[in-house]
């Protein structure tokens with residue numbers, strides 16, 4: 001079976017970890033700082049704060065922007081549930097706005113939901129496909145609302161010809177299946193020194209200086225030196241990883257033609273990093289989920305793994321029933337009619353051909 005992801009570490013990661021093990025310094029230290037500096041530079045941001053996960057990074061970024069009890073945060077229901085969980089953990093209420101044809105947040109839907117309690121908007125660059133940030137940033141600025149990008153699936157992506165981090169605060173995940181992985185791990189990037197400082201302090205129990213002085217109630221969201229050592233190696237490979245994924249995606253664009261499928265729209269001037277390559281069934285009148293699941297079963301028979309990211313939009317999750325204020329029909333439709341095929345950078349050319357032929361033969 002050709003799987004949806006195949007995390008691969010090579011001899012460089014092995015020797016980087018071995019060097020840490022032999023150094024005697026395991027917890028957040030010099031390698032974490034080096035990873036932060038290199039990551040900030042590669043994502044076009046001024047500051048970077050490494051964390052234990054993407055969820056922790058998002059929670060810290062929300063807190064760093066002052067989000068707390070009594071606030072509302074507008075986000076997409078078409079995301080991994082961690083996006084909404086971080087908002088709830090920060091004490092705020094998630095408000096779900098529908099998606100557009102890119103599967104990113106619909107700006108008119110956000111405009112309809114912005115109110116006096118809105119403190120932040122969290123666009124999600126789903127599948128590595130960047131949202132149209134400019135209109136969203138303009139809308140948020142008019143209302144004095146922060147934009148915190150959930151770039152957990154979009155390391156290396158660009159929009160408007162610039163990396164995501166140059167547009168404002170963003171958070172990333174380095175979970176095992178991500179384009180850049182440290183096993184588990186995350187990062188906040190920001191161009192606001194106050195946001196970065198608060199995230200860095202809260203990550204480490206709000207340690208305020210020598211003598212164990214703590215001026216706030218903080219957390220332990222630190223990254224280890226082992227994770228940072230792997231991250232540094234992976235970061236050095238990121239452009240090759242992105243290039244490989246984009247090349248496979250262009251091959252699929254050509255090879256999987258016909259009228260059967262559409263793809264989520266991409267913003268002009270964007271660099272989609274293809275964390276997932278997603279297809280949507282064209283024009284199904286009802287029963288899309290059954291038809292989609294039938295296609296997935298046929299592909300499994302042909303030895304091609306597939307995934308659906310995500311089959312239950314967050315506002316339809318049992319855990320989020322009490323937050324579901326409005327319907328999000330476009331997100332619901334996408335959860336019925338989309339599926340993703342393997343696009344990861346460890347695929348061989350022969351595997352890519354097998355996937356494309358299996359889909360084209362449907």
Ligand SMILES: Cc1ncc(COP(=O)(O)O)c(C=O)c1O
Pocket residue numbers: 053054055056079080082083124150152153172173174175184185186
């Ligand atoms: C869109 C999105 N947000 C948040 C997260 C949370 O990241 P992590 O699993 O590193 O906590 C993920 C990771 O899967 C994600 O895909």
